[in-house]
Amino acid sequence: xxxxxxxxxxxxxxxxTADYVKISSDSTPKIAEKSDETLACxxxxxxxxxxxxCIDGTANQFGDMNTNVIELYNLILKGAKFNQKTWYNxxxxxxxxPHWRSINYYAQIIYxxxxxxIAWDFERTVQGAYRWLSDNYEEGDCIFLxxxxxxxxxxxxxxxxxxxxxxxYKGNELQIPFAYELYADPKTDLVDxxxxxxxxxxxxxxxxxKRAFSxxxxxxHFVGAWxxxxxxxxxxxxxxxxxxxxxxxxxxxxxxxxALDERxxxxxxxxxxxxxxxxxxxxxxxxxxSPTTNIKTEVPxxxxxxxxxGTHSDIGGGNxxxxxxxxxxxxxxxxxSEAQAVGLRTSEFKRELSSDEQMDLQESLKGYWHLFxxxxxRRLTFSRRLQEQGGKAVTYKPHLWGSxxxxxxxxxxxxxxxxxxxxxxxxxxxPPRDGQYGSDNDPDADKRFWxxxxxxxxxxxxxxxEIDLFEYARTVMARFVAGADVLxxxxxxxxxENGPQAVYAAVFxxxxxxxxxxxxxxxxxxxxxxxxxxxxxxxxxxxxLLDIERVPxxxxxxxxxxxxxxxxxxxxxxxxxxxxxxxxxCVLELKGxxxxxxxxxxxxxxxxxxxxxxxxTIRIWDAIKGSSIGEAIKxxxxxxxxxxxxxxxxxxxxxxxxGTIAMWDSRTGEEAxxxxxxxxxxxxxxxxxxxxxxxxxxxxDRTIRIWDAFTGEPVTPPLKAHTDGVLSVAISLDGxxxxxxxxxxxxxxxxxxxxxxxxxPLKGHSSWVQAVAISSDGTKVASGSADGTVRRWNLGTGEQxxxxxxxxxxxxxxxxxxxxxxxxxSASWDRTIRIWDxxxxxxxxxxxxxxxxxVLSVAISxxxxxIISGSMxxxxxxxxxxxxxxxx
Numbered sequence: 001x002x003x004x005x006x007x008x009x010x011x012x013x014x015x016x017t018a019d020y021v022k023i024s025s026d027s028t029p030k031i032a033e034k035s036d037e038t039l040a041c042x043x044x045x046x047x048x049x050x051x052x053x054c055i056d057g058t059a060n061q062f063g064d065m066n067t068n069v070i071e072l073y074n075l076i077l078k079g080a081k082f083n084q085k086t087w088y089n090x091x092x093x094x095x096x097x098p099h100w101r102s103i104n105y106y107a108q109i110i111y112x113x114x115x116x117x118i119a120w121d122f123e124r125t126v127q128g129a130y131r132w133l134s135d136n137y138e139e140g141d142c143i144f145l146x147x148x149x150x151x152x153x154x155x156x157x158x159x160x161x162x163x164x165x166x167x168x169y170k171g172n173e174l175q176i177p178f179a180y181e182l183y184a185d186p187k188t189d190l191v192d193x194x195x196x197x198x199x200x201x202x203x204x205x206x207x208x209x210k211r212a213f214s215x216x217x218x219x220x221h222f223v224g225a226w227x228x229x230x231x232x233x234x235x236x237x238x239x240x241x242x243x244x245x246x247x248x249x250x251x252x253x254x255x256x257x258x259a260l261d262e263r264x265x266x267x268x269x270x271x272x273x274x275x276x277x278x279x280x281x282x283x284x285x286x287x288x289x290s291p292t293t294n295i296k297t298e299v300p301x302x303x304x305x306x307x308x309x310g311t312h313s314d315i316g317g318g319n320x321x322x323x324x325x326x327x328x329x330x331x332x333x334x335x336x337s338e339a340q341a342v343g344l345r346t347s348e349f350k351r352e353l354s355s356d357e358q359m360d361l362q363e364s365l366k367g368y369w370h371l372f373x374x375x376x377x378r379r380l381t382f383s384r385r386l387q388e389q390g391g392k393a394v395t396y397k398p399h400l401w402g403s404x405x406x407x408x409x410x411x412x413x414x415x416x417x418x419x420x421x422x423x424x425x426x427x428x429x430x431p432p433r434d435g436q437y438g439s440d441n442d443p444d445a446d447k448r449f450w451x452x453x454x455x456x457x458x459x460x461x462x463x464x465x466e467i468d469l470f471e472y473a474r475t476v477m478a479r480f481v482a483g484a485d486v487l488x489x490x491x492x493x494x495x496x497e498n499g500p501q502a503v504y505a506a507v508f509x510x511x512x513x514x515x516x517x518x519x520x521x522x523x524x525x526x527x528x529x530x531x532x533x534x535x536x537x538x539x540x541x542x543x544x545l546l547d548i549e550r551v552p553x554x555x556x557x558x559x560x561x562x563x564x565x566x567x568x569x570x571x572x573x574x575x576x577x578x579x580x581x582x583x584x585x586c587v588l589e590l591k592g593x594x595x596x597x598x599x600x601x602x603x604x605x606x607x608x609x610x611x612x613x614x615x616x617t618i619r620i621w622d623a624i625k626g627s628s629i630g631e632a633i634k635x636x637x638x639x640x641x642x643x644x645x646x647x648x649x650x651x652x653x654x655x656x657x658x659g660t661i662a663m664w665d666s667r668t669g670e671e672a673x674x675x676x677x678x679x680x681x682x683x684x685x686x687x688x689x690x691x692x693x694x695x696x697x698x699x700x701d702r703t704i705r706i707w708d709a710f711t712g713e714p715v716t717p718p719l720k721a722h723t724d725g726v727l728s729v730a731i732s733l734d735g736x737x738x739x740x741x742x743x744x745x746x747x748x749x750x751x752x753x754x755x756x757x758x759x760x761p762l763k764g765h766s767s768w769v770q771a772v773a774i775s776s777d778g779t780k781v782a783s784g785s786a787d788g789t790v791r792r793w794n795l796g797t798g799e800q801x802x803x804x805x806x807x808x809x810x811x812x813x814x815x816x817x818x819x820x821x822x823x824x825x826s827a828s829w830d831r832t833i834r835i836w837d838x839x840x841x842x843x844x845x846x847x848x849x850x851x852x853x854x855v856l857s858v859a860i861s862x863x864x865x866x867i868i869s870g871s872m873x874x875x876x877x878x879x880x881x882x883x884x885x886x887x888x
Contacts, residue, residue: 050084057149067317068332075346148316152225159220160243163250166214226316228270245274256305257331260427265399275380311364330415404429411466477506500544550584588626588878597870603649606861612640647692655683698726716755741769759798775821784812827855
C-alpha cells in the first residue's frame with residue numbers, strides 16, 4: 001500500500017482472517033484457495049459446530065428493556081441447520097410472575113434483592129452452564145461464552161473452570177459441585193498427588209480429576225464480556241477465583257467492552273488482568289500473503305479491551321426500551337463483529353445506526369449510590385504505577401466519586417469520534433498520563449487528551465482508537481459523494497474480510513436518506529448519483545453480495561427515478577443493472593398465516609394471490625397493495641398442500657391432508673360446491689387446465705385423478721403407475737398432457753384424454769420429484785427434486801436436456817417456467833429462489849433471498865412482472881419479475 005494510506009488500513013487486525021486477497025493486474029479482488037480451513041487459533045475447523053452460552057447481568061431478563069446479551073441471543077442463528085446450539089440464563093433467576101397480592105410475589109422480590117447483594121445464585125448459574133456444555137459437547141465443538149456485568153464474570157469463571165478441571169464427560173453431572181470446589185480452591189493446583197497409573201510422577205489434585213473425568217484438550221474459543229465488574233453481589237476478597245484475572249490466556253480470544261462514564265464504586269471493572277498495571281499483549285502475528293503486494297494478513301489479537309461512551313447499562317444494554325431487539329448500539333455491534341470474525345454465525349442487524357445513535361448516555365451515579373462513595377469498601381485502585389514505585393493494588397479509602405482509569409494497551413471505540421454529539425462532551429474516564437498531554441497534577445490534561453482524540457478523528461495518529469470498519473466505510477463514502485478523491489481508500493476497504501459489506505452498507509445508508517450525512521448541504525446531483533452507483537458495482541463484485549442485506553427495491557427506484565425514466569441510455573443501463581443485481585427485488589411481504597405457506601398461485605389477471613397453509617386456512621391477497629382480501633377461508637380439517645385459481649379467477653381450489661379438494665368462491669370465501677372426494681390419503685397437489693374445465697390432483701395414495709371442474713365428477717379412472725406418493729402435477733397449456741412427479745423418483749407424461757402414459761417414465765433424479773412444470777409452448781418439462789437438482793426434459797421424446805441444474809444447497813420444492821419459456825424459477829429448502837436460463841442451464845442473476853426458512857412454492861404472473869413465493873417462515877413474498885428475469 002502507498003504511504004499515504006491511513007494507519008488504520010495499513011494494519012487492520014481483521015484483514016482477511018479466514019481467507020486472503022490476491023491483487024491481480026486488473027485490481028479485482030480474488031479469494032485464494034486454502035488447503036486447510038482451520039481458524040487461526042487451531043481449536044476447530046471453520047464451519048464446525050458452535051456451543052454458545054449467554055449469561056445476563058444481575059436482575060436482567062427478557063422484557064421491554066433488553067440487554068445486549070438478549071439482543072445477541074436473538075441474532076444467533078440457531079438449530080441444526082446452522083450447526084449451533086445455545087444456552088441462555090437471565091440474571092433474575094426465575095421468570096415466574098405471581099400476582100402482586102400473593103406471598104410468592106413478595107418472596108420472589110426478597111429473593112432477588114438478596115441475590116443482588118450476596119450472589120447466592122452465582123455458583124448455581126456457573127454449574128448450570130457447565131452441565132449444559134458437558135451434556136452437549138462433542139469433539140471439535142467450538143465454545144463461545146458471552147456475559148454482561150455479573151454474567152460477564154460468570155463466563156470468565158466458567159472458562160477458567162474448564163481450563164483447570166476440564167469439561168467432564170456426559171453422565172457425570174453429580175460430580176459437577178465437587179468439580180467446582182476443586183476449581184475454586186487454589187490449593188488443588190499444588191503438585192502433591194501421584195498421577196494415575198504412574199509411579200514417581202506427581203500432578204495436582206485438579207489435574208488428576210481432569211484426566212480421570214474430562215474430555216482431553218477442551219479449550220474455550222471466545223469469551224465476550226460487557227462490563228465485568230469486580231464486586232457485584234460478592235465482596236472482592238484477597239484471592240480472586242482462579243484464572244479470571246490472569247490475562248484470560250486460557251481462552252483463544254477475549255473481548256471486553258468497558259464504560260467510559262461509569263463511576264459507582266460497586267461497579268468497578270475487572271480487566272483481563274484484574275486491576276493491575278499489567279496489560280495484555282497486543283502483538284499480532286503478521287505474514288505476507290502475496291509476493292506481488294505488501295498487503296499483510298494477521299491473526300486476530302488474543303485480547304481486546306475497548307472503551308465505549310456511556311455508563312454500565314449503556315454498554316451492556318438495558319437502560320432503554322428495546323422491545324424490538326433492534327437498538328444494536330456500538331458495544332453490541334463491535335462484539336458481534338469480533339465473534340463473527342472467529343466463527344460465530346449470526347443474522348444481519350435489522351438496521352444501520354445513524355451518527356446521532358452512536359452514543360446515548362444516562363447518568364448512573366445518583367440517589368442512594370452516592371452513599372456507597374463515602375464508605376470504606378476494600379477495592380482495587382487500578383494504579384498505573386509499579387508496586388516498587390509505591391503503587392498499591394488495593395485500598396480501603398472511600399471511592400469519593402472517582403473516575404475509572406484507562407490503561408495502556410486498551411482501546412477507545414471509534415464511535416466516540418464519529419458520534420453526532422456536542423463537542424464539549426468529555427468522558428469521565430481518565431486516560432494514561434504519559435506526559436504528552438500533561439502531568440498527573442495538571443487538571444486540564446484529560447480534557448486535552450479527549451479534544452485531541454476528537455480532532456485527530458479516524459486518522460488515529462496515536463493508535464488509541466479501535467476502528468469500526470463499517471463506520472470508516474460510511475465516513476469515506478460520504479467524502480466520496482462530496483467530491484473527495486478517495487476511490488483508492490474505498491477499494492482498499494472492499495478488500496477486507498467484511499469490506500464489501502461495509503462499503504455496501506455505506507451506500508445503503510446514503511440511498512435511504514441522502515441528506516442524513518453531514519457533508520450534504522443540498523440534494524445530490526444526477527451525476528453524483530450515477531458516480532455512486534457505477535463505482536459501487538466496480539468496488540463490489542456480485543458474488544460478494546450473496547450474504548448481504550440489500551437495499552429494498554422501492555428505495556433504490558426512488559433514488560434512481562430520473563435515470564429510469566428520462567436519463568441517458570448508458571445511465572439507464574447502469575441503473576437497471578444496479579437494481580437487478582444490487583438490490584432486494586422483493587416489493588411486497590404478505591403476513592397473516594400462522595404456520596408455513598405450502599402453496600401460492602396468482603390469478604390470470606395478476607391482481608390477486610391465493611395462499612394455502614399448514615394452519616389449515618386459505619387466504620386471498622391484493623397482489624398490488626399486499627393487503628389481505630376478506631377473512632381467512634376455513635373449512636379443511638387438516639393442512640392445505642396446494643391451491644390454484646380457476647381460469648376466470650372466480651373460484652379457488654384447494655387440496656388438503658384431509659383427503660379432499662375444495663372449491664371456494666374467491667370473492668366471498670364461501671364453498672362453491674361440495675368437496676371432491678376419491679383419494680384415500682393426503683392430496684398433495686392440484687393443477688387447473690387453462691380452459692378451466694379440468695382439475696388434476698395427485699395424492700399420497702399413488703394415484704392421479706382428473707375431475708370436471710364444474711360438475712366435480714371424475715373424467716377418467718384414476719391414473720396409476722407411480723409406486724409411491726404423487727407429489728406434483730402440471731397440465732399443458734393446450735390441455736393435452738399431464739405431467740406428474742413422485743416420491744418414487746420418476747416423472748410420468750400422461751395423455752389427458754385417455755389417462756394413459758405416453759412415454760416411459762423419465763428417470764434421472766436420485767430422490768423425490770417434488771415439483772414439475774411445463775413450458776408455455778408445450779415442448780419442455782422442468783422438474784425439481786429433493787436431490788437438489790433441477791432437470792430439463794424434452795416433452796416429445798422424454799430425453800433429458802443437458803446437464804442437471806445445480807446451485808441450490810438443499811432440495812427443490814417448487815419450479816415454474818416464465819411465460820415466454822426462457823427461464824425456470826426454482827424454490828428450495830435452502831431458503832432461496834434461483835432463476836435459470838433454459839437454453840444454457842446457467843443461473844440468470846443472483847438468487848432471490850429474504851425468506852428466513854425453506855421456500856416451498858413459487859408462481860409467476862402471466863405477464864412475467866411478478867414472482868410469488870411462499871415459505872415455511874409463514875410469509876408470502878412478491879418479487880419484481882422483470883428485473884429478476886433481466887427483461888429491462
